[in-house]
Amino acid sequence: MIDLRRLHVLRAVAHYGTVTAAAGALHFTPSAASQQIRQLARDLGVDLLEPQGRGVRLTPAAESLLAHADAIQARWEQAELDLRADHGEPAGPLRVSGFPVAVSVLLAPMAVRLRERHPRLAVRIQEAVVPASFDLLFEGETDLAVVEATPHNPPLGDARFDQQPLLDDPFDLVVPEDHPLAGRARVDLAEAAHEPWIAPVPESPCRPHVLSACGEAGFTPDVVHHALDWNVTAHLVAHRLGVALIPRLAHLTPHLPIARVHCTGDPHRKLLTCTRTGGRTRPAVVAALEELRDLAPTAVA
Known part of the structure; x- marks a missing residue:
């Protein structure tokens, strides 16, 4: 009989990538998490983890077991809903x-x-x-x-x-309200190729979208400022420090001296x-x- 608690520890290792991260998420010590997996391996008579550099990786047997574990988890989810x-x-x-x-x-x-x-x-x-x-x-x-x-x-x-x-959440080009592009109904991003740009910080999930949209327009933006929050980006634009792509869902501080212009090609997330x-x-x-x-x-x- 498979111990479902030990199986959950193995699923957590697969999800988080390391025994230490899985143990932290489950509120175990790393040694306790490792012990759970070793006992599960003994119960099944197969190896579940193997060394890889300084860490470990799942064995093919573990990968096969996890496919069944995910199906079991889905059935438990449905059983709970039914009850x-x-x-x-x-x-x-x-x-x-x-x-x-x-x-x-x-x-x-x-x-x-x-x-x-x-x-x-x-x-x-x-x-x-x-x-x-x-x-x-x-x-x-x-x-x-x-x-x-x-x-x-x-x-x-x-x-x-x-x-x-x-x-789909479109990106708009955001420029100062007196910028030459501000009055346009729609703009080709290539027209902003020589502008200073404000981009999301490197770890932002939106940064690849911004860089990709500029790349598809045929240029690499000259990023001079980085921001995490869209309203911070908008304030930088309002101070004429650059232009930016901002998703339409982002509600910006009202009354800023900026303009949002739709883009040809409809870049979006x-x-x-x-x-x-x-x-x-x-x-x-x-x-x-x-x-x-x-x-x-x-x-x-």
Whole structure:
């Protein structure tokens, strides 16, 4: 018989990449986590981890076991939903997470609508960067996340998560209000090739989108300033320190002396809804997804 607690430790190692990181997430000591995996290996009579440099990696047997483990986890998720079913009426806690713009523009109004339409449903919102939202889902600490599609996310085929498109968020060129491009209905980014640029910080998931959009327009931007927050970026533009690409969902400080101009080619980022596999049919999640799909078109108008 496979010990499901030990199997969960192995899943955590696969998710976080190291025994130490998995142990921290599970509130184990690294030695205790290692012991759980060694005991699971003894129970099954196979090696589950093998040395790789200074660390370890999963063996082929472990990879095969995890494929079954993910399926088991999805079945447990569905079993819990079936046991808690209340004639399809959304009720109880619903934990949602998202990056800052998603919380402000999508999850907060979603929570208000759900409170009005489903008084027995209690929405709990947690702001989290994209990688942390996947961690929260994996750990069972959130039920639904709105995430930005990035090259570092789990692949869409990852059996642990159910990721579905929500909306495309276009990037606008943001310039000072008296800039020659400010009065245009639409602009080719190549026209801003010789401008000083303000770009997201290197660790931002939006930075690759900005650099890629400029690259597709035929130039590498001269980035002179970096910012983490979109409103900081907007203030730098307002002070005529450069131009920037800012997603349309980002609500900027009102009355700044700036102009947002649509771009040819429609550079954009993709937003996804994500649940654990099997969790998308829970009545509370179904209700939340319905509200998000209703909010999405107007959010980027």
